[in-house]
Every structure is written in structure tokens, then in C-alpha cells.
Amino acid sequence: MYLLHSLRLTLLCGDATNSPDTTLALRMLSGFVLTSPDPIEDSGIHRKLLEPDVEAFRAKYAETSSGNWAHLHAQHADILAHGADKNAIKLCAVTALEVEKGVLSAGFNLSELISFVMHCNPRDLPKDTDGNVDFPSRVSKRFGPDQLQKFRPIDDGTSNGLNYELILMLEIIAPISAEYPARVASAIYQRFSHPPDGSQQRSMPEITVATDDVDMAYKRAPVSGYEIIAYFNPHVKCIATGNMGDVVWHVSFGLPFGYVSSVSSWCRVPALMAMVARRKFACLCDSYIDDWCIVDFADAESSSQDTLHVLHTAFKLPLAACRQPYCANCNKHPLPPSVQQRANPAKCKRRRHAAFADFLGFVIDFSFVTSTGCVIIKPKTERCARILSELDDCAEALQLSPSLAKKNIR
Numbered sequence: 001m002y003l004l005h006s007l008r009l010t011l012l013c014g015d016a017t018n019s020p021d022t023t024l025a026l027r028m029l030s031g032f033v034l035t036s037p038d039p040i041e042d043s044g045i046h047r048k049l050l051e052p053d054v055e056a057f058r059a060k061y062a063e064t065s066s067g068n069w070a071h072l073h074a075q076h077a078d079i080l081a082h083g084a085d086k087n088a089i090k091l092c093a094v095t096a097l098e099v100e101k102g103v104l105s106a107g108f109n110l111s112e113l114i115s116f117v118m119h120c121n122p123r124d125l126p127k128d129t130d131g132n133v134d135f136p137s138r139v140s141k142r143f144g145p146d147q148l149q150k151f152r153p154i155d156d157g158t159s160n161g162l163n164y165e166l167i168l169m170l171e172i173i174a175p176i177s178a179e180y181p182a183r184v185a186s187a188i189y190q191r192f193s194h195p196p197d198g199s200q201q202r203s204m205p206e207i208t209v210a211t212d213d214v215d216m217a218y219k220r221a222p223v224s225g226y227e228i229i230a231y232f233n234p235h236v237k238c239i240a241t242g243n244m245g246d247v248v249w250h251v252s253f254g255l256p257f258g259y260v261s262s263v264s265s266w267c268r269v270p271a272l273m274a275m276v277a278r279r280k281f282a283c284l285c286d287s288y289i290d291d292w293c294i295v296d297f298a299d300a301e302s303s304s305q306d307t308l309h310v311l312h313t314a315f316k317l318p319l320a321a322c323r324q325p326y327c328a329n330c331n332k333h334p335l336p337p338s339v340q341q342r343a344n345p346a347k348c349k350r351r352r353h354a355a356f357a358d359f360l361g362f363v364i365d366f367s368f369v370t371s372t373g374c375v376i377i378k379p380k381t382e383r384c385a386r387i388l389s390e391l392d393d394c395a396e397a398l399q400l401s402p403s404l405a406k407k408n409i410r
């Protein structure tokens with residue numbers, strides 16, 4: 001898996017920064033533990049629950065695990081019964097891409113999956129007197145809800161009980177918010193207006209903000225044990241019926257999207273990278289899951305962003321930048337695009353240093369920092385338009401659902 005390459009670099013960086021996450025390199029070697037009868041280790045990165053309910057966690061784990069075999073077959077029947085939905089073709093395409101990138105195993109039918117996971121022919125499985133098999137994992141159904149910009153498959157760790165089990169032991173803390181660039185600007189302002197060495201006060205320098213996105217992020221981080229996903233593939237012939245369409249099973253080698261512990265596990269990686277970038281390279285940066293926000297002095301000409309790029313490359317975790325010579329996001333001096341390139345521009349999530357940046361649904365505006373000392377943070381125009389449109393729909397229906405309220409009142 002990808003992070004294996006970074007094992008020694010993680011040890012070096014962890015030691016150089018005195019990181020509290022002393023088991024991160026071990027996880028890069030043996031995979032992150034998502035489900036286990038023992039409490040998941042404390043990484044030192046997240047806030048611990050005051051009193052983790054270990055007894056409740058173990059009871060829930062035992063209950064869940066004993067039903068894994070029955071759940072496997074129930075999921076098979078359920079997915080088969082529901083068949084293809086409107087997103088089935090898209091789901092097949094993105095799943096095939098993950099197989100190609102080595103994130104998922106090849107697709108199995110049920111018999112092949114059981115052979116792969118249990119290391120024996122399904123006919124020879126050891127069964128107890130009730131016919132139950134001690135199956136090591138609980139299956140997550142893959143589905144693909146429509147999202148605003150991107151079709152992103154979700155592996156359902158909620159309806160199969162895994163997420164509930166895990167929240168008994170973990171608290172996910174993502175402390176960064178859209179205020180981060182403003183807090184950095186404030187610290188710079190304080191330092192220049194009240195120099196700690198008592199030297200003469202200086203005016204606020206021009207500062208800029210940039211953003212980057214990690215390509216596939218936690219799907220590139222290895223998982224310990226067998227995490228199994230299943231979905232309905234209309235292109236596959238069902239062995240039992242001979243009709244087109246069957247359940248296809250994959251073992252996920254990377255952290256699945258949809259598990260609460262995937263987020264907390266993955267966040268340990270950018271947390272270390274942020275420590276290295278800040279302490280060893282003086283980069284003013286922070287991450288929110290797979291998003292980076294980088295503040296820099298205009299005179300530094302985006303050297304912070306370049307440093308973060310080098311770090312990501314060294315960790316074999318590429319940023320979602322296209323690196324095309326004509327891309328203005330990736331190059332300070334882009335070449336003119338060809339007619340073909342102009343017609344089909346490469347997908348690029350990098351945003352170079354500028355006075356403005358979009359970050360976590362907000363526009364960060366540094367335009368007036370030097371003149372007024374103010375950073376403007378405002379919601380993106382399209383987000384405001386969407387929320388107003390949804391509220392209009394609510395007013396018409398005289399109803400506001402709890403999920404919509406939660407989504408928009410943040």
C-alpha cells in the first residue's frame with residue numbers, strides 16, 4: 001500500500017518533531033485498525049473521550065461480530081433484491097477506477113470472497129452447531145448519493161452498526177475552521193505591531209493564501225484486516241439465475257469512505273506533515289482532512305506551498321494538482337495551452353497564492369489586511385444561493401427537515 005513507502009520518513013519526521021503519535025509508523029506498516037475488540041489506540045492527536053465506555057464497546061463488538069456470517073448473507077440478499085438504482089453505472093465506473101489504482105481488490109462473487117477471506121474452500125468452512133461461521137468482518141454496502149460537485153461512493157459503516165460501535169471509543173476533532181487564515185494574519189499583525197524584542201513597530205506585510213487537496217487522501221492509507229464492501233453491478237452475470245446483474249464484493253486495502261474511524265485514522269497523517277512543515281520549514285499551514293490551507297508572505301512567492309508539495313511527494317501522497325505546464329494553478333509562468341488543451345483542460349484542485357481563496361465553503365479575502373488589518377470571511381456566493389433556494393422550498397412546503405437544518409445552520 002502507498003504509505004508503506006513512507007515508513008522511514010514517518011519515523012524520521014516523528015522523531016524530528018517530537019510527535020506524540022508514536023505508533024503512526026507502525027500503522028503505515030501494518031495498517032490502521034478500524035474495528036477491533038480492543039479500544040483503538042490513542043494517537044495523541046485527537047481529544048480523548050473523558051470516560052470511554054470500554055465495557056459497552058466490547059459488548060457491542062462481540063454482539064456485532066457474532067452476527068457477521070448472517071449479516072454477510074443478509075446483505076447479499078438485500079443488495080440483490082434492490083438491484084440497480086439510477087447511480088449503478090456511475091458506481092461501477094468509480095469502483096473500477098479504485099481497483100485500477102490498487103485501493104480495492106479485484107471483484108469477487110460470494111464464493112470467491114469467502115475463499116479469499118477464510119483461506120479455504122467454502123465447502124470446508126468450520127461451522128459451530130448452529131451452522132454459524134466465525135467470519136472476521138462485517139460487510140459495508142457501497143452506495144453513491146448525488147453530491148453537489150462530485151459523485152463520491154460511500155461505504156455504509158452506519159447501517160451495519162460499525163460506526164456506532166466505534167463512536168463509543170473515539171472523538172473526532174477537526175479543530176481547523178475557515179477562521180484559520182485570519183488567526184494567522186492576526187498573529188503576524190501582533191508580531192509586527194508589537195515586536196517581542198522591543199524593536200520598532202513595523203507595518204503589516206502583504207500576505208497571501210493558497211489551498212491544496214490531497215488526491216484520494218485516506219483511500220491511500222492502509223487498513224488492517226479485511227474491510228469488505230459490496231454493491232450491485234448490472235454488467236455481471238448472476239451465477240445463480242443466469243440473469244444480468246449480481247452482487248460484487250471487494251476487499252478494501254485503503255481506509256473506506258464512510259467509516260468514522262477512517263477519518264480519525266487518516267487525520268494522523270496530515271497532522272504529522274503539518275508539524276514537519278511548520279516546525280522545520282516555517283510553513284504557516286493547516287489541514288482539514290484532505291484540504292490544506294497555506295498562508296504565506298507575498299514576498300515569499302508561494303515557497304510554503306512548494307514545500308508542502310515536496311513533502312507530499314516524499315510521502316508518496318500526491319496532491320490533486322494536474323502539474324500540466326499550461327496550468328496557471330500549477331505554474332507561476334504557465335505556457336499557452338494548445339487548442340486541444342483549452343477544449344479539455346486537466347482537472348486541477350491546486351490554488352496558488354493570492355489575496356483570495358476558497359476554503360471550507362468560505363471566501364477568504366486578504367485584500368484589506370495591510371491597509372485596515374481586517375480579513376474578510378464570507379460564504380461562497382453559490383452556497384448562499386443554494387441555501388436560500390432550499391429555504392424557499394422549505395417555506396413553500398411549510399417544513400424544515402432536521403437534516404437540512406443541521407446542514408445549513410453551521
Ligand SMILES: [Zn+2]
Pocket residue numbers: 321322323324327328329330347348349350
Ligand atoms: Zn494544475
